[in-house]
Amino acid sequence: MAADNGKKQQEGGEKEKMVKVTNKSVVVPRKELGRRECPLVTFDLPYLTFYYNQKLLLFKGQGGIEENWEEMMGKMKESLQEILVDFYPLAGRLGKDEEGVVRVVCDADNVGVEVVEAVAAGVGVAELGEDESPTLLQEIVPYTGVLNLEGFCHPLLAVQFTKLRDGLAIGCAFNHAILDGHSTWHFMNTWAEICRGATSISVPPFHDRTKARNTRVKLDLPSPGKPLCSERDVSAPPQMREKIFRFSGSAIDKIKLNVNSSLSNGSKPFSTFQSLGVHIWRAITRARHLNPEDYTVFTIFADCRKRIDPPMSESYFGNLIQAVFTVTAAGALLAQSPGFGASLVQKAIETHDSKAIDGRNKEWEAAPVLFQWKDAGQNCVAVGSSPRFQVYDIDFGWGKPERVRSGRNNKFDGMVYLYQGKGGGKSIDVEISLEVQAMGNLEKDEEFLMEEQE
Structure with missing residues (x-):
């Protein structure tokens, strides 16, 4: 033995x-x-x-x-x-x-x-x-x-x-x-x-x-x-890598400035999430070497607490999220300015109001479907968690965490988790799961990495 x-x-x-x-x-x-x-x-x-x-x-x-x-x-x-x-x-x-x-x-x-x-x-x-x-x-x-x-x-x-x-x-x-x-x-x-x-x-x-x-x-x-x-499947999906990319507050500012640079007068500015989201979406699309005609999907797990009517208390304990989708051709996403992709993300988020939420619920109740973690769609980038969660404030009495991350469950090609950066301020940690070759390409993408810092 x-x-x-x-x-x-x-x-x-x-x-x-x-x-x-x-x-x-x-x-x-x-x-x-x-x-x-x-x-x-x-x-x-x-x-x-x-x-x-x-x-x-x-x-x-x-x-x-x-x-x-x-x-x-x-x-x-x-x-x-x-x-x-x-x-x-x-x-x-x-x-x-x-x-x-x-x-x-x-x-x-x-x-x-x-x-x-x-x-x-x-x-x-x-x-x-x-x-x-x-x-x-x-x-x-x-x-x-x-x-x-x-x-x-x-x-x-x-x-x-x-x-x-x-x-x-x-x-x-x-x-x-x-x-x-x-x-x-x-x-x-x-x-x-x-x-x-x-x-x-x-x-x-x-x-x-x-x-x-x-x-x-x-x-x-x-x-x-x-x-x-x-019965268990305890192994990670084959040929996958999981890695955290850490963006300083100054890098986040530059990403947001770049995405908003193409805005026309009177247009609503893109938020930090929308700017970072399209930055990640475009980078992963480049890393996958998709054909121009290939579709790529961007998915957000949106918190609906303030979107339903009447709004729900922040202290509601349960699931109050829905997946929000937007899709475009890889060629269109990459050939145009980052503002193009950000506008798609912005529209998808803003139109997911109480009416849309209610319609989605009624549709599911009429024909319930049990989704699996890997049903995100082809060439998907799916974003979960949020840098708004104060994960580095969790102090049990012996100091704040040195690092916070997710485990190996619910990881698939294109799954992204966003966390508050340990450095505080505007810094954000981006945890990405990606097919091996694409991850190797992403690691070399200077446009994506910006000023990656602790």
């Missing part, structure tokens, strides 16, 4: 075997909640066949992580118990009501968050924070390759604390069928707030999903039995 393990280490790389699990537990809400249910509505249901959404926070060894590990773990679990009282859907499981409509059930038989403690003494924070995603991520962030649909038999939140050589990694896997990125970071910031010593939650979550969409849609789902919960 030892010889076999040694061979696997040589073939797969030594780091893949450097994570040792030391403890597993289930954390439940601090007080008895009775039975609580939360329906999944039209904004939630299409994500059942996506994978769990994974996030990774890396902390350097300030604050005595090594010396105070047991105390830290105690505080983390206690504060998690505390906030699960308010964020109770994360402590539940997926279930169906008597009519077969999917919901979250939180009761004595369906409660608890999976918490894993591990050690990777030979791995440093810098290694996990490298721009190129290491294969070790699937050992650090839980539930790689686990579908949201498996929330019928798995916790809806799993957390792994890994003690590193010089710090701590916190890997989280959230069931994407019950919350979006906005709600994810609302939860994370609240958890940190309580762990630091706050006696109450500053922004309680709002749970009434019927206010967002009061619909009941019965889906023909695969049975959540043993085969569903045991």
Whole structure:
């Protein structure tokens, strides 16, 4: 057996075997909640066949992580118990009501968050924070390759604390069928707030999903039995690379200035997101070496909290996003000024109002479709997350994160995640998944790279 393990280490790389699990537990809400249910509505249901959404926070060894590990773990679990009282859907499981409509059930038989403690003494924070995603991520962030649909038999939140050589990694896997990125970071910031010593939650979550969409849609789902919960695809898509490109505030300013330079008098200026979005879209299109007549799609996962009528509170806890698309020929996108592509993105965003959202929901409810993460379309660039999320303000009591990134789930050719830059200000980190050859081309594209900085 030892010889076999040694061979696997040589073939797969030594780091893949450097994570040792030391403890597993289930954390439940601090007080008895009775039975609580939360329906999944039209904004939630299409994500059942996506994978769990994974996030990774890396902390350097300030604050005595090594010396105070047991105390830290105690505080983390206690504060998690505390906030699960308010964020109770994360402590539940997926279930169906008597009519077969999917919901979250939180009761004595369906409660608890999976918490894993591990050690990777030979791995440093810098290694996990490298721009190129290491294969070790699937050992650090839980539930790689686990579908949201498996929330019928798995916790809806799993957390792994890994003690590193010089710090701590916190890997989280959230069931994407019950919350979006906005709600994810609302939860994370609240958890940190309580762990630091706050006696109450500053922004309680709002749970009434019927206010967002009061619909009941019965889906023909695969049975959540043993085969569903045991089969895994834990490997990244073949011939893919994942890398973070870091843009300083000055680079973002130059990108925005360049995209807006072709505006005619009286035209609405392009936002930072629209400018950066078209900058990325054009660069990836160049990197793919598409033919001029090939179509390319730009997709945005838009937050609809302020778009629906009436608008929803920022504290709404759930999914309130919809995919917004625009498409053009590669030749048209690249031959014209960046303002051409930015105008397409701007129009797609601005026309996605309450009427469009309602129409999209009605269309889906009439003929429900369960999408997969890879159904984004041909030559797609899809943008998720947002630099507006204050990910570097998440301080559990031992300092702010050194790096924040996503795990390996829901990655496909052209998937992009935007994060606040660690340097603050206008800096933005752009995490891109791309086919190997195209990524190599992108890395050499000086027009795209601008003044890439920490």
